[in-house]
Amino acid sequence: xxxxxxxxxxxxxxxxxxxxxxxxxxxxxxxxxxxxxxxxxxxxxxxxxxxxxxxxxxxxxxxxxxxxxxxxxxxxxxxxxxxxxxxxxxxxxxxxxxxxxxxxxxxxxxxxxxxxxxxxxxxxxxxxxxxxxxxxxxxxxxxxxxxxxxxxxxxxxxxxxxxxxxxxxxxxxxxxxxxxxxxxxxxxxxxxxxxxxxxxxxxxxxxxxxxxxxxxxxxxxxxxxxxxxxxxxxxxxxxxxxxxxxxxxxxxxxxxxxxxxxxxxxxxxxxxxxxxxxxxxxxxxxxxxxxxxxxxxxxxxxxxxxxxxxxxxxx
Amino acid sequence: xxxxxxxxxxxxxxxxxxxxxxxxxxxxxxxxxxxxxxxxxxxxxxxxxxxxxxxxxxxxxxxxxxxxxxxxxxxxxxxxxxxxxxxxxxxxxxxxxxxxxxxxxxxxxxxxxxxxxxxxxxxxxxxxxxxxxxxxxxxxxxxxxxxxxxxxxxxxxxxxxxxxxxxxxxxxxxxxxxxxxxxxxxxxxxxxxxxxxxxxxxxxxxxxxxxxxxxxxxxxxxxxxxxxxxxxxxxxxxxxxxxxxxxxxxxxxxxxxxxxxxxxx
Amino acid sequence: xxxxxxxxxxxxxxxxxxxxxxxxxxxxxxxxxxxxxxxxxxxxxxxxxxxxxxxxxxxxxxxxxxxxxxxxxxxxxxxxxxxxxxxxxxxxxxxxxxxxxxxxxxxxxxxxxxxxxxxxxxxxxxxxxxxxxxxxxxxxxxxxxxxxxxxxxxxxxxxxxxxxxxxxxxxxxxxxxxxxxxxxxxxxxxxxxxxxxxxxxxxxxxxxxxxxxxxxxxxxxxxxxxxxxxxxxxxxxxxxxxxxxxxxxxxxxxxxxxxxxxxxxxxxxxxxxxxxxxxxxxxxxxxxxxxxxxxxxxxxxxxxxxxxxxxxxxxxxxxxxxxxxxxxxxxxxxxxxxxxxxxxxxxxxxxxxxxxxxxxxxxxxxxxxxxxxxxxxx
Numbered sequence: 001x002x003x004x005x006x007x008x009x010x011x012x013x014x015x016x017x018x019x020x021x022x023x024x025x026x027x028x029x030x031x032x033x034x035x036x037x038x039x040x041x042x043x044x045x046x047x048x049x050x051x052x053x054x055x056x057x058x059x060x061x062x063x064x065x066x067x068x069x070x071x072x073x074x075x076x077x078x079x080x081x082x083x084x085x086x087x088x089x090x091x092x093x094x095x096x097x098x099x100x101x102x103x104x105x106x107x108x109x110x111x112x113x114x115x116x117x118x119x120x121x122x123x124x125x126x127x128x129x130x131x132x133x134x135x136x137x138x139x140x141x142x143x144x145x146x147x148x149x150x151x152x153x154x155x156x157x158x159x160x161x162x163x164x165x166x167x168x169x170x171x172x173x174x175x176x177x178x179x180x181x182x183x184x185x186x187x188x189x190x191x192x193x194x195x196x197x198x199x200x201x202x203x204x205x206x207x208x209x210x211x212x213x214x215x216x217x218x219x220x221x222x223x224x225x226x227x228x229x230x231x232x233x234x235x236x237x238x239x240x241x242x243x244x245x246x247x248x249x250x251x252x253x254x255x256x257x258x259x260x261x262x263x264x265x266x267x268x269x270x271x272x273x274x275x276x277x278x279x280x281x282x283x284x285x286x287x288x289x290x291x292x293x294x295x296x297x298x299x300x301x302x303x304x305x306x307x308x309x310x311x312x313x314x315x
Numbered sequence: 316x317x318x319x320x321x322x323x324x325x326x327x328x329x330x331x332x333x334x335x336x337x338x339x340x341x342x343x344x345x346x347x348x349x350x351x352x353x354x355x356x357x358x359x360x361x362x363x364x365x366x367x368x369x370x371x372x373x374x375x376x377x378x379x380x381x382x383x384x385x386x387x388x389x390x391x392x393x394x395x396x397x398x399x400x401x402x403x404x405x406x407x408x409x410x411x412x413x414x415x416x417x418x419x420x421x422x423x424x425x426x427x428x429x430x431x432x433x434x435x436x437x438x439x440x441x442x443x444x445x446x447x448x449x450x451x452x453x454x455x456x457x458x459x460x461x462x463x464x465x466x467x468x469x470x471x472x473x474x475x476x477x478x479x480x481x482x483x484x485x486x487x488x489x490x491x492x493x494x495x496x497x498x499x500x501x502x503x504x505x506x507x508x509x510x511x512x513x514x515x516x517x518x519x520x521x522x523x524x525x526x527x528x529x530x531x532x533x534x535x536x537x538x539x540x541x542x543x544x545x546x547x548x549x550x551x552x553x554x555x556x557x558x559x560x561x562x563x564x565x566x567x568x569x570x571x572x573x574x575x576x577x578x579x580x
Numbered sequence: 581x582x583x584x585x586x587x588x589x590x591x592x593x594x595x596x597x598x599x600x601x602x603x604x605x606x607x608x609x610x611x612x613x614x615x616x617x618x619x620x621x622x623x624x625x626x627x628x629x630x631x632x633x634x635x636x637x638x639x640x641x642x643x644x645x646x647x648x649x650x651x652x653x654x655x656x657x658x659x660x661x662x663x664x665x666x667x668x669x670x671x672x673x674x675x676x677x678x679x680x681x682x683x684x685x686x687x688x689x690x691x692x693x694x695x696x697x698x699x700x701x702x703x704x705x706x707x708x709x710x711x712x713x714x715x716x717x718x719x720x721x722x723x724x725x726x727x728x729x730x731x732x733x734x735x736x737x738x739x740x741x742x743x744x745x746x747x748x749x750x751x752x753x754x755x756x757x758x759x760x761x762x763x764x765x766x767x768x769x770x771x772x773x774x775x776x777x778x779x780x781x782x783x784x785x786x787x788x789x790x791x792x793x794x795x796x797x798x799x800x801x802x803x804x805x806x807x808x809x810x811x812x813x814x815x816x817x818x819x820x821x822x823x824x825x826x827x828x829x830x831x832x833x834x835x836x837x838x839x840x841x842x843x844x845x846x847x848x849x850x851x852x853x854x855x856x857x858x859x860x861x862x863x864x865x866x867x868x869x870x871x872x873x874x875x876x877x878x879x880x881x882x883x884x885x886x887x888x889x890x891x892x893x894x895x896x897x898x899x900x901x902x903x904x905x906x907x908x909x910x911x912x913x914x915x916x917x918x919x920x921x922x923x924x925x926x927x928x929x930x931x932x933x934x935x936x937x938x939x940x941x942x943x944x945x946x947x948x949x950x951x952x953x954x955x956x957x958x
Contacts, residue, residue: 042408042412043408043412043413043414044408044414046404046405046407046408046412047404047405047408047414047420049400049401049404050401050402050404050405050464050468051405051420051423053401053460053461053464054423054424054427054461054464054465055423057439057442057457057458057460057461058423058426058427058435058438058461059423060442061435061438061439061441061442062438064438064441064442064445065434065437065438065441068441068445116336116339117336119329119332119333119336120332120333120336120337122329123329123330123332123333124333127329127330133572134572135333135337137565137568137569137572138337138340138341139337139340140568141344141561141564141565141568142340142341142343142344142561144518144560144561144563144564144565145343145344145347145557145558145560145561146522146537146538146541146556146557146560147522147524147538148524148538148541148542148545149347149541149553149554149556149557150343150344150347152541152545152549152553153342153343153344153346153347153350154343155361156346156350156361156362157342157343157346159361159362161362193339193343196340224318224321225318225321225322246429250429250430250431251431251432253431254431254432254433254434254525255431255433255525256433256525257524257525257542260545261545270433271431271433271525274433274434274437275433275437275528275529278437278440278529279528279529284441284444287437288437288441291433291434291437291438292434294431294433294434295430295431295434298429298430298431298434299429302429479671479673481669481671481673482673482675482676484640484660484667484669484673485667485669485673485675486675486686487639487640487659487660487661488638488639488640488660488661488665488666488667488733489661489666489686489687489690489732489733489736490661490687490690490691490736491661491686491690492659492661495690500675503677504676504677
């Protein structure tokens with residue numbers, strides 16, 4: 001059937017077909033435009049250099065670590081791939097305490113970071129108004145001094161003759177000759193501080209996105225401000241909580257600098273062990289086994305955590 | 316408690332808490348700045364002994380400090396340029412194109428960010444040892460580029476996603492071909508994201524310690540110098556550098572904010 | 581501004597245009613012809629394929645099959661920047677990093693025009709935005725942004741202008757103003773306008789011709805009055821305004837009127853509207869065509885009449901809407917202009933009358949409640 005010219009009579013066009021649901025034509029911003037002809041290779045060309053780099057300097061090293069962890073030998077005699085799984089079990093037994101301590105410290109510092117950051121992020125998102133950007137600036141700025149210098153500063157602040165220890169002793173929180181440095185407390189405090197922006201910024205980002213009218217609706221439906229927070233704001237901020245806790249926990253679990261500066265070998269975390277095995281003792285197979293185990297443990301935790309929290313994409 | 320009273324309390328309570336948190340954030344910075352003026356006769360800069368401007372007047376007085384700074388800056392500049400280029404391309408591919416292997420790409424980008432630096436650094440060292448490459452300036456650079464790619468991708472991708480793709484359609488509708496559309500519409504609009512990614516990559520590279528430690532060989536970067544100094548004794552010049560870094564970064568951020576507000580009005 | 585000649589060679593022809601997204605067919609073998617200088621609206625609910633059609637004409641989607649011809653040129657397969665066609669987008673799509681002047685000049689610059697100042701100035705004058713040159717898109721209101729988008733497209737003197745629901749984001753008063761402005765501008769510049777909308781009032785106000793679309797094909801094409809007074813399908817009848825549909829059986833002829841039976845009464849329609857075959861047809865009467873009179877009042881000569889009871893009334897300002905129930909239980913709607921002082925109360929027995937030529941006829945389908953057959957007369 002042909003369509004009629006506008007000036008003439010009208011004829012309907014096209015055969016009738018069973019009702020079809022056509023998708024909305026507005027395909028949104030994250031669907032790619034149609035691919036025409038030779039443009040098909042462009043994405044692969046764009047991806048190649050970056051992904052190749054990651055393949056060579058991330059994937060390959062991981063494979064090397066996996067392989068090294070199954071070798072045995074020594075620097076003098078050379079190493080041989082004997083599939084020595086015992087490397088793992090030996091390392092796990094010997095350094096179980098450091099593993100546990102690493103995850104415990106990381107968990108503690110993550111929780112503390114959450115407690116400190118959440119009200120701060122909440123304040124900036126909900127109550128700061130025009131000062132929002134200034135406050136965000138103030139949150140990020142301290143972290144432009146070097147990571148190590150900041151940690152050393154804590155060494156000064158928490159030193160035996162410093163005012164923090166003095167105040168705690170006066171308040172009875174510490175015994176007469178008590179110290180903060182060289183204790184777990186100092187290490188956890190350092191870990192908490194160092195990763196604060198990684199917790200605050202994702203929290204802020206997801207709090208800021210919350211539609212204010214949802215909270216207003218809750219109070220309109222007889223919720224007290226606290227209930228409104230607990231039932232509306234908190235659940236909606238969970239993606240930020242998930243992102244923040246991951247970005248804090250992961251580096252904290254592998255850290256060794258805080259122990260080195262603020263603690264003693266009796267607080268050593270698994271990061272310290274890996275560092276010493278690799279760079280000092282030169283016991284590569286054990287070091288590799290520990291490194292690989294740490295990586296797997298973290299991935300497992302992240303996987304479980306993300307699935308349980310139900311967020312689809314972090315990246 | 317009546318609603319108004321509660322709101323008054325919470326409004327002030329949260330504000331008070333936030334102020335405390337900010338104080339907590341700035342405490343070490345204040346200490347760093349203050350102790351850069353410390354007149355420590357000896358090696359350790361842990362207790363206050365007196366005020367002096369000597370360290371500020373002689374910032375390179377400590378052997379190796381300024382060389383380490385220069386090394387760090389060099390590595391940061393090169394790794395930033397390369398990582399930004401590679402990462403931006405990947406971000407464009409992810410957002411603006413269709414291809415197979417998207418899930419794998421996302422995983423590969425995500426994994427380095429999900430791994431502790433100890434694992435990343437030690438793994439790279441394992442590779443270099445295996446292959447027989449001597450660690451030093453080059454290996455540090457390779458490592459920095461590696462972890463920076465992921466951060467660049469995430470940053471630029473976020474900016475691209477927030478960009479209305481209809482704008483590019485409008486440009487093509489108005490006779491701009493693909494290249495002109497990219498040059499005149501896409502690029503100007505994605506540039507703030509690229510700038511943010513560049514700054515982020517620079518900061519991450521400059522401040523990187525753990526991955527650098529494993530792969531530095533005989534080369535010393537600024538964080539490595541500080542680490543070594545912590546064993547040997549920390550001169551106030553380190554605090555001077557720390558303060559200077561803070562000041563520079565602060566100024567850059569403020570300038571960025573001001574120009575954005577200026578351009579908008 | 582001198583009166584431009586209507587664009588030559590700007591007749592649009594869509595031949596067998598089809599677009600499939602995977603298993604879903606958005607546009608199904610569409611045929612359409614639009615004369616040069618016409619204002620045509622593609623009207624339909626969301627998902628009917630109207631926007632997809634527009635995007636294919638613009639070159640922003642590739643058709644799965646079919647052709648797009650503009651005058652003598654085959655546009656199918658041409659990139660958007662090679663088509664002498666410009667689009668006004670739903671969200672305006674103004675470039676945020678350029679000011680209004682550069683936005684409007686964008687197409688001209690890409691075409692290599694050196695001196696854009698005069699043309700940009702003229703176009704801004706046409707849309708009444710002189711003086712806005714240095715402002716940025718974020719600094720103008722919705723209505724102003726829409727006019728900038730229009731200027732940006734028109735300044736290139738395209739052979740055809742495509743408008744993708746451009747008035748959707750405006751409030752009612754502004755929308756009405758813009759509808760008249762667009763119509764005025766189209767009459768001035770004499771460019772073919774292809775306008776996509778889901779708002780039937782808008783389509784009827786602005787367009788000379790409307791193509792009502794549903795599920796990827798055109799249900800009916802014609803002038804607004806034609807579509808409104810003589811719809812060909814239930815869909816068109818119900819999409820453009822409201823209608824009352826009576827299910828009737830063909831009973832005979834009376835001169836040039838056909839007599840149709842419903843329940844225990846008959847109605848008449850012009851015989852040429854009734855299809856020759858088939859015995860069941862729907863008679864459609866628009867609510868404003870029905871006169872509501874007292875049940876005992878005499879029926880004027882030549883008019884149809886039905887008895888009913890008023891169930892509900894709604895005062896609408898210019899009219900009162902009555903809901904009535906017929907003897908056989910069907911509910912009909914009547915719009916009565918508020919020229920009378922009293923409103924007829926619910927429960928009142930009334931008569932609905934209308935002129936035979938005010939009804940339209942549709943082929944029967946299963947959805948209208950059937951009138952019960954009258955008991956056979958012993």
